[in-house]
Each structure stands twice: as C-alpha cells, then as structure tokens.
Amino acid sequence: MTATISHGTGPFIAAIDQGTTSSRCIVFDRDGRIVSVDQKEHEQIFPKPGWVEHDAAEIWTNVQEVVAGAIEKAGITAADVKAIGITNQRETTLLWDRHTGEPVHNAIVWQDTRTDALCRELGRNVGQDRFRRETGLPLASYFAGPKVRWLLDNVEGLRERAERGDILFGTMDSWVIWNLTGGADGGRHVTDVTNASRTMLMNLHTMQWDEKILHSMEVPAALLPEIRSSAEVYGQVKGGVLDGVPVASALGDQQAALFGQTCFAEGEAKSTYGTGTFMLMNTGDKVINSYSGLLTTVGYRIGDEKPVYALEGSIAVTGSLVQWMRDQMGLISTAAEIETLALSVEDNGGAYFVPAFSGLFAPYWRSDARGVITGLTRYVTKAHIARAVLEATAWQTREITDAMTKDSGVELAALKVDGGMTSNNLLMQTLSDVLDAPVVRPMVAETTCLGAAYAAGLAVGFWPDTDALRANWRRAAEWTPRMDAETRDREYKNWLKAVERSMGWVEEEN
Numbered sequence: 001m002t003a004t005i006s007h008g009t010g011p012f013i014a015a016i017d018q019g020t021t022s023s024r025c026i027v028f029d030r031d032g033r034i035v036s037v038d039q040k041e042h043e044q045i046f047p048k049p050g051w052v053e054h055d056a057a058e059i060w061t062n063v064q065e066v067v068a069g070a071i072e073k074a075g076i077t078a079a080d081v082k083a084i085g086i087t088n089q090r091e092t093t094l095l096w097d098r099h100t101g102e103p104v105h106n107a108i109v110w111q112d113t114r115t116d117a118l119c120r121e122l123g124r125n126v127g128q129d130r131f132r133r134e135t136g137l138p139l140a141s142y143f144a145g146p147k148v149r150w151l152l153d154n155v156e157g158l159r160e161r162a163e164r165g166d167i168l169f170g171t172m173d174s175w176v177i178w179n180l181t182g183g184a185d186g187g188r189h190v191t192d193v194t195n196a197s198r199t200m201l202m203n204l205h206t207m208q209w210d211e212k213i214l215h216s217m218e219v220p221a222a223l224l225p226e227i228r229s230s231a232e233v234y235g236q237v238k239g240g241v242l243d244g245v246p247v248a249s250a251l252g253d254q255q256a257a258l259f260g261q262t263c264f265a266e267g268e269a270k271s272t273y274g275t276g277t278f279m280l281m282n283t284g285d286k287v288i289n290s291y292s293g294l295l296t297t298v299g300y301r302i303g304d305e306k307p308v309y310a311l312e313g314s315i316a317v318t319g320s321l322v323q324w325m326r327d328q329m330g331l332i333s334t335a336a337e338i339e340t341l342a343l344s345v346e347d348n349g350g351a352y353f354v355p356a357f358s359g360l361f362a363p364y365w366r367s368d369a370r371g372v373i374t375g376l377t378r379y380v381t382k383a384h385i386a387r388a389v390l391e392a393t394a395w396q397t398r399e400i401t402d403a404m405t406k407d408s409g410v411e412l413a414a415l416k417v418d419g420g421m422t423s424n425n426l427l428m429q430t431l432s433d434v435l436d437a438p439v440v441r442p443m444v445a446e447t448t449c450l451g452a453a454y455a456a457g458l459a460v461g462f463w464p465d466t467d468a469l470r471a472n473w474r475r476a477a478e479w480t481p482r483m484d485a486e487t488r489d490r491e492y493k494n495w496l497k498a499v500e501r502s503m504g505w506v507e508e509e510n
Contacts, residue, residue, distance in 0.1 A: 010080035013462055014070065014242070015452040016063055018088040018172045019253065020109065023062045025070035026449040027081070030462070032472040034446065035076075038069030045106060050113040053106035056094050059172070060179050064240060071241045078242045083233075084180075085249035085456030087256035087448045088172040090198045093147035095158070095223070096175070098168045101184040105155050107172070108147045115146040122146065122217065128365075133289065134203045134210050136296025138365065144171055145200035149217050162220050169223040171195045173250040180247050181235035188235040191225040192250035193307055197298040202227065204287050204296060207307060229301040230255070231455040249455035251300060253448045254278045257418060258310060259300050260451030261442065262473040264466045267410040270447070271397060273421035275323075276361075277315040279397065281404045281412075282308060292403035293363030302458060302466075311407055313362040313400030317355040317371075318393045319421050324357075325389055331382050339426045341386040349384030350375040352498035353392045360502065363403040370505040374498040393421065394430045395495040401435055414438040418447040425479075433483035434492070443474040 012035060014027050024039035040062040045053040071081070091110035096103045108114070119139045123130050128138040137143055148169055152159045161167050170178065173195050178187035196202040196209075201219065203210040209224055228234060233246045251259060254272060258280045261270040266284035271277060282299055285306050290296055299310035322338050325331050332338050356369035373385065401412050414437055421427060422441050432439040444450050457463045463472075 010076060011082045011462070012074065012076060012080055013453045013457045014067070014081050014084040014245075015449040015456065016067065016084065016086050016176060017253070017449045017452065018059065018063060018086070018176055020089040020092075020111075023059060023066055024449070025063075025066040026446060026453070027070050027074045027076070028450065028453045032444060032450060032454070032469075034444065036070045036073035038066040038073060040066050048114075052109040052112045054092065054109055056096070056103045056107045056175055059107075060175065063176055063179075068241045078245050081242060081245050082462045083246045083248040083456040083460040084237065084242060085251075085452035086173050086176055086247070087251050087253050087452035088176070088195070090171065090195060090252040090254065091142055091144050091147075092172050093144045093151070093169070094172070094175050095148070095151050095162070095167050095169050097161075098166060098189075099184055101179070104158055104167065105151055108151070110142055112147070113141045115141040115150050118146050118150060131200055131213055131216075134205070134213060135200050136197065136204050136287065136289070137200050138295075139200075143198060143200040145213070145217050145219065148219050148223070152218070162223050165222045167223055168225070170225055171198070173252070174225045177234055177247055177250065180237050182238040185238070188247075189225045190228045190234050190250075192228055192230040193298045193301045194230055194252040194255040195250065196227045198252060204298065204309070207301075229303050230259075231300070231302045231459040233459055246460055248459035249452050251452055251455055254280055254312065255298070255300055255310070256448040256451030256455075258282065258451065259454055260444075260447035260449070261416040261418065262466070262470045263416065264470065267408075267413055268416070269401075269404070269412060270416040270418065272447070273318055273393065273417060273419035275318070275320045277318040277393065277397065277419075279313045279400050279404075280310045281408065281410070282310055283408055283410070284308060288408050290403070290407045292406045293365055294400070294403050294407060295362075300455065302455070311404050313403060315393075315396045315400070316359070316361045317357050318396070319419075320357075321353075321355045321389055321392060322421070324355075325386070331386070336423075338386050338389060339424050341383050342390055342426055345381070345383040345387060347384075348387045348391055349380045350377060351380045351384050351388045352495055353385065353388040354498050354502040355392055356502045360499070362400055364499075364503075366503055368504055368506045369502045372498065372502045374501050375494070390424065390427045390430055391434075391495075393427060394434045395492065397431060398434045398492065412437050414440055416440050416442065418442065418445055428477070428479045429482070432479040432481050434488060436481050436483075436485075436488065438481075439479045440475050441477045443476045
C-alpha cells in the first residue's frame with residue numbers, strides 16, 4: 001500500500017499499528033493529518049482447525065520495513081519525528097528468550113481456540129465468571145493468560161526456563177517496544193494498562209498483576225512486563241531510521257480507536273466496523289461490572305493521571321457477512337454492491353438475518369448458536385436479503401448499546417464510527433435509525449493509528465492536552481434518525497425473535 005500526501009513542514013509524530021493481518025506505519029502532522037503510510041501483510045498460520053498463529057520474527061522484520069518506508073515516503077529524517085506510538089492487535093500472545101530475542105514458539109493469535117478446554121477446567125465449579133470481578137473478563141479462549149499457560153505446558157523445557165527468569169511474555173505491543181528499544185541489548189520490557197487488561201492477569205482496581213490469579217493460572221511472575229500508562233516515554237529507539245526517537249505510547253487497537261475518536265468524556269462511544277465490530281464506551285473513572293454480557297476494560301491512562309475505564313461489546317460477524325454474500329453465495333461481486341442492491345427495495349420484505357456463524361458474541365456469549373434467515377416468503381428477493389444483511393449489523397449494535405445503557409445508566413448521546421464498513425451510507429443511516437441517535441464519521445478514518453499518535457504526542461508535549469486533540473477532530477459526515485418510534489420498536493422485536501431462533505442449534509458434545 002502506498003500513499004504520500006504532503007503537508008508542509010514538521011515536526012511529526014509516527015505511529016506503528018501492528019494488526020492481525022498486517023503491520024503499518026503512519027506519519028501524522030500537527031493537525032492530525034496523514035503525511036505518509038506504509039503497510040505490509042504477514043502470514044496467517046493454521047496448524048490445526050481452530051488454531052491461528054503468527055511468526056513474530058516476520059512481524060518484527062515487517063515493522064522495521066514499514067517504519068523505514070513511511071519515513072522515506074514522507075521525505076523526512078529522525079530529527080523531524082518527535083515521538084513514535086504503538087497500537088496493536090490485542091490478546092495475541094508471545095514468549096521469547098530474553099538473552100537471544102528468539103521467540104520460543106509462534107505467537108498464538110487472539111482468534112485461536114486451543115485453550116477452550118483449559119478455560120473450562122480453570123472455571124471449575126465457578127464457571128465463566130471466576131476471575132471477572134478482578135479482571136472484568138469472562139474465562140474465554142480469547143484472552144492472553146490461558147494462552148501463556150498453554151505454552152508453558154506444551155513447549156518442551158519452557159516452564160523451567162521461565163522460572164529461571166530467561167523467558168519474557170508479551171502481547172504484540174511489548175514485543176515491538178522491546179525490539180525498538182534495543183532487544184536483547186537493554187530493550188524495555190513493558191506493556192500498557194489497556195493491553196495488560198486483556199491478559200486476564202491484571203487486577204482492574206490496582207492496575208497491577210494479580211498474584212492470586214497468576215497462582216491459579218500457574219504463570220510465573222518473572223515472565224511479565226512492567227505495567228505502564230498508555231502515554232509516557234518508555235525508552236528511545238536504538239538503531240534504524242528512527243534512532244534516538246522516544247517510544248511514547250501503547251494502546252490496544254480498540255482502545256486506540258476510542259482515543260483517536262477523542263471519546264474523552266463519560267458516555268462517549270465509538271464503534272469500529274471491520275470483519276467484526278467492536279464498540280467501546282468511556283465510563284470515566286468507574287469500573288462498571290457488566291451484568292449484560294459486556295467486557296470491562298481499561299480505556300486508557302495518560303501518564304500519572306487516573307485511569308479511564310470502558311465497557312466493550314464485540315460482535316463476531318459484520319463485514320465478514322458481506323464477504324460471505326460475495327464469496328460463498330455469489331449474490332454480489334464486490335462488497336460495495338451490497339448497498340446498491342439493498343437500495344433497490346424499500347425494506348427487508350419481512351426477512352431477518354442473524355449471522356451467528358461462530359456462535360453469538362456480546363451480549364449473549366452463546367457458542368451453541370448458528371446463523372439463520374427468518375421470515376422467508378415467496379415475496380423475498382436477494383435485494384431484501386441484502387437489506388437484512390446490513391440491518392443485522394445495525395441491530396447487533398443496538399443490542400450492545402442497550403446493554404451499555406443498562407450497565408452504566410448512561411444513555412448514548414452519539415456514536416462515532418470508523419472502519420471499512422462506514423463507507424456504506426445506507427448502513428450508516430440504518431444505524432442512526434435503529435439507535436435513535438446521531439452517527440458521526442470523522443475525516444481521518446485511520447483512528448487506531450491516530451489514537452496511538454495522539455497519546456505519544458501528549459507524552460512529549462507535541463500536543464498540550466486532550467482539548468487540543470478534540471479541536472483537531474473533524475467530522476466528515478453525520479446521519480440523524482429518520483425512523484418513527486413505532487416502526488423501530490416493531491422491527492427490533494422481530495429481530496430479537498430471530499435471534500432466539502438461532503440459539504441451541506449445536507447440541508452440547510460431551
């Protein structure tokens with residue numbers, strides 16, 4: 001991917017986004033505009049069904065290449081870059097040798113389900129909520145802690161090496177920062193509060209590793225990085241094109257998007273529409289335990305200010321449903337065509353599509369659910385189905401906003417959106433209609449990288465405070481509700497009936 005857009009003279013801030021499918025580096029100017037981008041994909045490794053791995057050495061090589069590429073395209077040098085920030089795919093887990101810098105195994109990716117049985121075993125007689133009060137998370141294969149335990153149990157001789165203090169654990173932010181700041185030669189072994197809050201090993205109330213949980217999961221404390229804020233200087237880059245530049249922020253990708261969307265006030269929320277969808281709502285300095293199927297997570301922490309918490313809802317299938325319509329069903333030939341097809345009819349013709357392809361995520365967490373299309377009659381055409389596909393994303397978002405209101409007592413004021421699907425105007429209007437709230441899309445769609453850049457810039461005084469960042473945030477488009485309350489309530493009721501039909505499809509196997 002190449003993009004070079006010139007924006008006058010510096011200084012600049014750079015951000016690395018180490019994502020699930022690719023790594024990229026973006027250079028931003030003081031107005032928060034993109035100066036240059038470089039991006040490189042890495043291999044997805046599938047050793048067995050349900051297993052997903054990445055080669056961390058390949059990722060580090062790619063990170064170095066995209067940083068060099070973005071700096072070259074911008075036509076600048078290290079002297080023009082005031083700081084670099086990091087954002088990353090969350091929960092992906094790596095162990096490496098502190099002396100050689102060699103990974104002991106491929107990284108185990110967040111999507112990997114090999115720890116399912118271990119999570120059930122850890123739940124013992126308590127079940128999914130065993131560590132929820134401390135960590136804000138249900139016991140699920142999604143999180144990093146059980147993945148660490150799996151590696152310690154399954155890689156020959158690893159536990160002994162870990163207990164001797166020869167092995168380091170990190171999520172991808174830690175791996176990138178350790179390597180940037182010198183690797184085996186004095187690299188900083190740190191993580192930030194947002195990434196630490198996705199391990200299932202950090203106590204949300206103390207912001208420290210929880211000794212009881214470490215003991216229960218059999219993870220030695222010697223492995224763990226130091227937990228730091230999301231915006232502070234962790235160290236300086238050693239070597240490469242950015243030699244000497246401060247490494248000054250780290251945020252998990254969804255938290256970075258919350259920050260990049262400048263959701264700094266309680267009740268402000270963003271939703272990122274990609275393969276799946278992640279919605280986060282700022283809940284201020286309150287840890288709100290969810291009783292409605294959401295995750296409690298750290299939103300961000302700036303330097304030594306108080307941490308800001310968030311509620312998070314995740315939807316497994318949104319953009320990937322459009323891909324399914326294109327690739328498996330052949331009903332459209334490009335993703336953009338779904339909008340044209342859906343606009344050729346007035347409504348969904350009575351059809352509802354619940355895409356529970358891999359079970360239902362928030363707020364249900366039902367792995368026994370599977371996808372259904374309900375309400376079919378001879379009247380329904382592929383155009384009605386296309387409309388039902390877009391409505392599925394909107395209704396799933398509505399269920400999460402309802403859960404957030406229920407848990408937090410805060411009504412959604414407006415929803416800031418980002419991600420690939422936001423180019424679909426019909427979807428954006430439908431979202432506004434079903435949420436009965438304005439939906440706002442910003443000028444800079446790359447909100448994850450922007451969030452990491454903002455946090456790094458704050459840490460080094462490039463931007464004075466969050467008010468300056470708010471002033472930077474510019475809206476590109478806004479949609480307001482046009483649907484009457486009666487229609488909205490009737491359609492929601494029908495959607496919930498359809499969701500019920502998707503449950504209990506897979507019989508529990510012993």
